[in-house]
Amino acid sequence: MKNSSSPYVVTFVICLLLWLLLTASFAADELISGVIISLVVSIISAPKMKILNGLRLHLGFFLGLLSYLWYFFMALIKANFDLAKRVVSKDMKLHPDVVEIKTTMQSDLGKLFLANSITLTPGTLTVDVVGDSLLVHWIDVPKNSDINTSTQLIVAKFEKYLKGFLK
Amino acid sequence: MIWVVAVVVFIMLAAALAVLFLPNMIAAVVASAVVSLSLTVIFAIVKAPDVAMTEAAIGAGLSSLILAIGLKRLGYWKTDSIDKVKAGERHD
Amino acid sequence: MTFIEIIAMLLIGMSALIGLYRLIFGPTNPDRIVATDALNLIASVVLVLLALFFDSVLYLDVALVYAVLSFVGMIALARVIESKADDSSKEQEES
Amino acid sequence: MHFIGDLFILFGAVFIFLGAVGLIRMPDVYNRIQVGTKGVTLGAIGILFGLFLIHPLWWSKLLVILGFTLLTSPVSSSAISRAFYRSGIKVWHKKEDDIKDSEGEVKVSDNKEKDS
Structure with a gap:
């Protein structure tokens, strides 16, 4: 796939998919108007959508996306049971602090997905993104941790899954 | 269903009183967002989804946006108490 | 509407x-903003449940519009709080 | 099928309630953001899935609402916490810890604190 035309195609596909999901019908007139509207929208807005350059368009895209989503939901449910235990218990075992971790994701979209995943998984919240490093508020910092161990603990699994479909 | 209406009306009245009595501007903006939120839910309960959609667009999106931009222009964006921001005096 | x-x-x-x-008696103002962020999501959940109670798909549109626009409002508020020293210095230069 | 959907709705409501209780009990703004976002987001996912089990024909709009919730809720909470962090709101520490300063770097104490 060429580099210059891919943002147009991706924007068009996303707009058409959103239209189909919102109308939920395959009638001819609605389909034609949806195609026209998403064409116009993609022509206008695709040069400004720099963030879509982070997509890694290859054959295993949907497989990577699905495996990432599965792992993400498991982590979300685990995070919520951890949270429930923490809220119900009497002393909440809090040792909060802000730690800094390094990421190897290069594109902006990869950093966005990584930050979202960190926010919704056990005890961590992305506070800031500066270049290559993320500031993470951690609800229970283990003792004697430095930047490498916290990077290993928080982001290593997610990066492995995210590398499947993002740069 | 009458209990849902009662709870939502209670939330709306309490947030509207909070808009009057909160000392900080940003807290008042946030409380007014809660007022429009409960108004949206009330419109949906009385089976007027079109009015509820309009109220959601105006109340949640536009009015918060315009009030936030207004706060930025006036210099009242600080999350601290208002007594640091005297009238007519910008703080650094 | 079952039990x-x-x-x-x-x-x-x-x-x-x-x-x-939390919104009214929150000790500081950031607590109030956090409470509003949680209340926005709770309100869109309530709108989704109203679609179940009234058996009509129209209410889901209201929930969707509310979720999107409350996100816009919260982002605007966050940007206003964040615009700190650079903005005030710029305005002082202008005046 | 209606009963299973109801069970999912109850699951989601319980997690929303736990998130709200955490909003009361936590001592700090950042902890409150964490608990509120996680609890309410999983609650919304549970309720949307239960509604899908009750009315399977509404799947497309429920999927759009689910996608928007999953994308926007962590982004908005992260933006709010970034605004708080940049405007200088300190992170709460437990009394017996001697972690005083946290300007973006890890300073974890080595002393043996009393575990209750």
């Missing part, structure tokens, strides 16, 4: 009241 749904609605109403407590 379980009434219990679920009751739990959501109680959590909305707890959020209201």
Whole structure:
């Protein structure tokens, strides 16, 4: 796939998919108007959508996306049971602090997905993104941790899954 | 269903009183967002989804946006108490 | 409206009241903003449940519009709080 | 099928309630953001899935609402916490810890604190 035309195609596909999901019908007139509207929208807005350059368009895209989503939901449910235990218990075992971790994701979209995943998984919240490093508020910092161990603990699994479909 | 209406009306009245009595501007903006939120839910309960959609667009999106931009222009964006921001005096 | 749904609605109403407590008596102003962020999501959940109670798909549109626009409002508020020293210095230069 | 959907709705409501209780009990703004976002987001996912089990024909709009919730809720909470962090709101520490300063770097104490 060429580099210059891919943002147009991706924007068009996303707009058409959103239209189909919102109308939920395959009638001819609605389909034609949806195609026209998403064409116009993609022509206008695709040069400004720099963030879509982070997509890694290859054959295993949907497989990577699905495996990432599965792992993400498991982590979300685990995070919520951890949270429930923490809220119900009497002393909440809090040792909060802000730690800094390094990421190897290069594109902006990869950093966005990584930050979202960190926010919704056990005890961590992305506070800031500066270049290559993320500031993470951690609800229970283990003792004697430095930047490498916290990077290993928080982001290593997610990066492995995210590398499947993002740069 | 009458209990849902009662709870939502209670939330709306309490947030509207909070808009009057909160000392900080940003807290008042946030409380007014809660007022429009409960108004949206009330419109949906009385089976007027079109009015509820309009109220959601105006109340949640536009009015918060315009009030936030207004706060930025006036210099009242600080999350601290208002007594640091005297009238007519910008703080650094 | 079955029994379980009434219990679920009751739990959501109680959590909305707890959020209201944080909104009004929150010790600092950031707590109030956090409470509003939680209340926005709770309100869109309530709108989704109303679609179940009235058996009509129209209410889901209201929930969708509310979710999107409350996100816009919260982002605007966050940007206003964040615009700190650079903006005030710029305005002082202008005046 | 209606009963299973009801169970999912109850699951979601319980997690929303837990998130709200955490909003009361936590001592700090950042902890409150964490608990509120996680609890309410999983609650919304549970309720949307239960509604899908009750009315399977509404799947497309429920999927759009689910996608928007999953994308926007962590982004908005992260933006709010970034605004708080940049405007200088300190992170709460437990009394017996001697972690005083946290300007973006890890300073974890080595002393043996009393575990209750």
